[in-house]
Amino acid sequence: MAVAFWSIHERFAMTHSTLALRLVGACVLGAIFLASCVGPQSDSYSDPSEAAGSIADADADGHGDRPSDVELTDDTPLCIADDGVCATWLPDARQECVVNFPLKIESASDQQAVWENEDCVFDLAFEPFQGITPTRFIGPLDSSVVAQFERLQKAGYDKTIDEAAVWIVAADVPEFIIIASKEARLAAEEYLGAYGPLTSYIIGNDLSAAETVIEEFCNRAWEDSMIKYCIEEDQGPGMREMATIFPGGNAFQQSSWRSTRPSQHFVDNPCANEQNEFCAIAFPEELVQGQTVVAHEYFHVYQSAHQLYKSDNPEDIPPHPMPRWFEEGTASYFQMIIDEEEGWSRDIGMSGREAPRIRMLEENLDWISRDKKTWPSLRLMDIETEVSTRRVVQYCGELCVGFLQFGMGYVATALLADLTSDERLLFDFYDLNKTDGFYPAFEETFGMTMDEFYAELDLFLAQPLDQQMEALARE
Numbered sequence: 484m485a486v487a488f489w490s491i492h493e494r495f496a497m498t499h500s501t502l503a504l505r506l507v508g509a510c511v512l513g514a515i516f517l518a519s520c521v522g523p524q525s526d527s528y529s530d531p532s533e534a535a536g537s538i539a540d541a542d543a544d545g546h547g548d549r550p551s552d553v554e555l556t557d558d559t560p561l562c563i564a565d566d567g568v569c570a571t572w573l574p575d576a577r578q579e580c581v582v583n584f585p586l587k588i589e590s591a592s593d594q595q596a597v598w599e600n601e602d603c604v605f606d607l608a609f610e611p612f613q614g615i616t617p618t619r620f621i622g623p624l625d626s627s628v629v630a631q632f633e634r635l636q637k638a639g640y641d642k643t644i645d646e647a648a649v650w651i652v653a654a655d656v657p658e659f660i661i662i663a664s665k666e667a668r669l670a671a672e673e674y675l676g677a678y679g680p681l682t683s684y685i686i687g688n689d690l691s692a693a694e695t696v697i698e699e700f701c702n703r704a705w706e707d708s709m710i711k712y713c714i715e716e717d718q719g720p721g722m723r724e725m726a727t728i729f730p731g732g733n734a735f736q737q738s739s740w741r742s743t744r745p746s747q748h749f750v751d752n753p754c755a756n757e758q759n760e761f762c763a764i765a766f767p768e769e770l771v772q773g774q775t776v777v778a779h780e781y782f783h784v785y786q787s788a789h790q791l792y793k794s795d796n797p798e799d800i801p802p803h804p805m806p807r808w809f810e811e812g813t814a815s816y817f818q819m820i821i822d823e824e825e826g827w828s829r830d831i832g833m834s835g836r837e838a839p840r841i842r843m844l845e846e847n848l849d850w851i852s853r854d855k856k857t858w859p860s861l862r863l864m865d866i867e868t869e870v871s872t873r874r875v876v877q878y879c880g881e882l883c884v885g886f887l888q889f890g891m892g893y894v895a896t897a898l899l900a901d902l903t904s905d906e907r908l909l910f911d912f913y914d915l916n917k918t919d920g921f922y923p924a925f926e927e928t929f930g931m932t933m934d935e936f937y938a939e940l941d942l943f944l945a946q947p948l949d950q951q952m953e954a955l956a957r958e
């Protein structure tokens with residue numbers, strides 16, 4: 484059963500729901516049993532005018548024929564190709580792909596065709612990507628960003644709270660799913676601490692029942708003047724689609740830090756099949772999967788509570804960034820940890836190769852080795868900043884971002900935990916991140932620079948698959 488989720492970290496980040504919904508599609512195709520899809524975020528930042536650098540040793544580590552020791556800037560072509568087209572059809576490409584999928588996007592209808600046929604990328608041979616070295620913002624911070632930190636801290640946004648959990652649930656959601664979701668949020672709160680005030684929402688499969696939840700969400704998560712916009716144009720339409728057309732599950736988290744009283748929210752749409760019936764009725768593993776998704780979304784709440792330097796306009800006034808692979812990788816790693824801790828999978832007989840740690844590793848390592856065949860030159864660093872991520876999207880669409888962000892992001896995170904400890908990854912890092920920002924916190928917590936870590940990851944991924952499994956599959 485394919486499941487898909489997306490996550491929104493900032494209220495105004497998702498300016499168009501269709502993009503987020505497209506990302507859901509990406510994850511349906513990309514991952515079975517996988518956690519969460521991210522929407523566009525405004526937390527990550529890099530200044531395009533400063534993006535320049537060199538790619539060293541890119542060839543040595545199995546990154547295709549990627550150029551090495553060459554200065555690349557953000558106006559460097561995405562690949563070396565006379566006509567600017569970075570891919571050609573494989574000899575056995577599906578005919579419907581050759582007919583429907585444009586190799587060059589020159590109009591809105593081309594873009595639409597790419598979204599509608601996005602898995603056609605697997606029938607293409609790509610020229611090596613010319614990735615740029617990300618511009619790593621470490622400060623100094625603008626006074627408005629510092630002011631947000633102080634305001635949020637004063638509001639207790641980064642402190643654990645005693646306030647009772649609030650749940651807004653659509654009338655068609657079965658009781659056993661509600662109970663399981665509540666148990667999952669409680670377990671995550673007990674592990675990480677209870678941050679908020681947080682409201683959790685569950686949308687089922689009935690459109691009219693979902694309307695009540697949408698109204699509650701928009702009223703609670705948005706300022707008064709924006710409620711109508713939320714209901715009619717922003718998350719409202721997306722949440723309606725959750726209740727109707729999407730098989731699989733969906734979820735997103737939202738931090739309403741701009742509000743006078745900052746608050747946090749996540750919306751969950753448990754897995755449903757093509758007939759819009761709840762998967763968990765027939766498949767207990769889907770109930771467990773749903774619980775881990777609640778934990779994953781809660782981790783984003785925890786992350787936001789440790790990311791107080793925020794900017795209204797991150798493109799021009801940067802806050803401390805957090806690379807999306809790290810953000811998603813850690814949230815997915817946590818959903819595995821909480822499953823392991825609570826024994827949700829174990830209690831329904833999923834052990835051995837089906838145990839959370841082994842299962843997540845195997846799925847993500849398989850995903851990497853599969854997609855590496857299509858994009859051998861892509862590296863995790865290519866999605867470190869939003870500027871560099873946009874280049875990747877231009878080069879190969881959304882599915883390849885998903886592969887880096889979730890597939891490789893998960894393994895990278897598991898490797899970080901293995902090199903240090905879960906405690907460091909889930910707690911020590913965030914304490915430092917709150918005050919010092921991502922890059923200094925990373926170096927201090929993990930004892931290496933980002934580039935040293937990427938080199939470590941390359942070495943790890945160059946090993947045979949069984950050795951990778953063995954290295955990270957600790958009992």
Ligand SMILES: [Zn+2]
Pocket residue numbers: 489490518519520521779783811814
């Ligand atoms: Zn997520």
